[in-house]
Amino acid sequence: MRHGQRGAAFARGGEPGSIRLCGGAEFDAVWSIINAAATAYDGVIPADRYHVPYMPVDELRREIGAGVRFWGWHETAPAASSARPGPAGGGWAPAGDRLVGVMGIQDVDDVTLIRHAYVEPTRQGTGVGGALLAHLLALASPDRPLLVGTWAAASWAVRFYERHGFALVTPDEKDRLLRRYWNIADRQVETSVVLRLREEPRDTASDAATDERMGRGTGPDTEPCTR
Numbered sequence: 001m002r003h004g005q006r007g008a009a010f011a012r013g014g015e016p017g018s019i020r021l022c023g024g025a026e027f028d029a030v031w032s033i034i035n036a037a038a039t040a041y042d043g044v045i046p047a048d049r050y051h052v053p054y055m056p057v058d059e060l061r062r063e064i065g066a067g068v069r070f071w072g073w074h075e076t077a078p079a080a081s082s083a084r085p086g087p088a089g090g091g092w093a094p095a096g097d098r099l100v101g102v103m104g105i106q107d108v109d110d111v112t113l114i115r116h117a118y119v120e121p122t123r124q125g126t127g128v129g130g131a132l133l134a135h136l137l138a139l140a141s142p143d144r145p146l147l148v149g150t151w152a153a154a155s156w157a158v159r160f161y162e163r164h165g166f167a168l169v170t171p172d173e174k175d176r177l178l179r180r181y182w183n184i185a186d187r188q189v190e191t192s193v194v195l196r197l198r199e200e201p202r203d204t205a206s207d208a209a210t211d212e213r214m215g216r217g218t219g220p221d222t223e224p225c226t227r
């Protein structure tokens, strides 16, 4: 997958799809995927941190307002399987093009954060998350440290990021980074970890990708996901 590409791609299982910036019309679909995938946390993360829905609509709206740009894996699927209600009963992507995974990217001060990585439960483990992460790493500026935070107890997520070149920072560094670059409660700081992309030469973004980096493109399908 090359930077900014919106053509056909394939997940590891061979399923055809494409990676595109999520638009406003996909807000409900993004919300649904996040909350369906977040059920993985049930009984794993501290009980006082888990609630349903895991990501309330207003929180997602705030995150997008704060600059998180969601990219999505759109699976090419039969039209009949594309209908699913969102919080407002709203729509999905056009029939035959179903969003099944999302991942956000956000510049905060001098760093870039990977935010809210979620793949529909039935598609987890098929390479969708890996393809999305590779896409975001290629879009991110090589001049900015790349960080990701997750629950300490979500061992699968930690392994997922480690396999893609991230390494855990020390507990002290974790506290410092979470307080500096994230806007989260103290309890979440206590129960989270932070990983940083290892300093190795990165596949830097092309000029075209730089234009649409972080979802700042102007084309109709690069409209930010807002509602």
Ligand SMILES: CC(C)(COP(=O)(O)OP(=O)(O)OC[C@H]1O[C@@H](n2cnc3c(N)ncnc32)[C@H](O)[C@@H]1OP(=O)(O)O)[C@@H](O)C(=O)NCCC(=O)NCCS
Pocket (backbone or CB within 6 Å): 037, 038, 040, 101, 116, 117, 118, 119, 120, 123, 124, 125, 126, 127, 128, 129, 130, 131, 149, 150, 151, 154, 156, 157, 160, 163
């Ligand atoms: C973490 C997550 C985004 C990764 O996306 P994904 O599409 O499942 O990722 P991939 O398929 O690219 O890679 C998952 C890895 O776990 C393995 N795996 C096997 N079965 C799996 C399963 N049922 N679920 C997840 N991963 C599985 C895969 O083989 C792969 O390992 P590999 O890279 O060594 O081959 C996704 O699993 C998810 O939404 N999890 C629940 C929510 C979550 O933890 N989010 C992270 C927030 S920071």
